[in-house]
Amino acid sequence: MSGALRIRVLHGPNLNLLGGREPERYGRVTLSEIDGALVARGQELQVEVVSSQHNGEGALVDAVQEAATLGFDGVLINPAAYTHTSVALRDALLAVGLPTVEVHLTNTHAREEFRHVSLIADVAVARVMGFGDQGYLYGLDGLVRHLRGS
Numbered sequence: 001m002s003g004a005l006r007i008r009v010l011h012g013p014n015l016n017l018l019g020g021r022e023p024e025r026y027g028r029v030t031l032s033e034i035d036g037a038l039v040a041r042g043q044e045l046q047v048e049v050v051s052s053q054h055n056g057e058g059a060l061v062d063a064v065q066e067a068a069t070l071g072f073d074g075v076l077i078n079p080a081a082y083t084h085t086s087v088a089l090r091d092a093l094l095a096v097g098l099p100t101v102e103v104h105l106t107n108t109h110a111r112e113e114f115r116h117v118s119l120i121a122d123v124a125v126a127r128v129m130g131f132g133d134q135g136y137l138y139g140l141d142g143l144v145r146h147l148r149g150s
Contacts, residue, residue, distance in 0.1 A: 008067035011053035012080030029133040061092045068096035075100040103139040104129040
């Protein structure tokens with residue numbers, strides 16, 4: 001896909017447990033299945049999609065920085081618990097300046113009060129939440145439209 005847009009998908013802590021972790025809340029779809037669906041949608045959109053999951057805050061920050069270094073055009077991120085706690089992740093997204101879409105499987109505003117605040121929201125071009133695994137595809141579609149200016 002030479003010349004195609006390149007999107008870095010980053011999954012935060014505990015998302016590697018999807019499919020078995022609280023399926024009544026997060027569903028039965030695995031992270032591998034989500035990544036497969038993103039790659040397939042990327043092919044439809046003629047976009048390269050590269051995903052990784054990181055449990056550690058520092059590793060996630062490193063992945064954000066690497067996205068810029070490696071020439072990715074945008075970031076689709078589910079920061080998971082770091083959404084509400086990580087100034088370092090927020091600062092990394094600001095520092096690299098890549099258009100970013102924040103995605104969550106659940107509607108964080110319908111959950112515990114501490115999940116209502118996102119430290120990422122004001123540095124993201126958009127947020128998608130509450131649509132389960134489909135939210136990732138909505139986020140990818142929106143990010144691609146944003147990058148293409150349509």
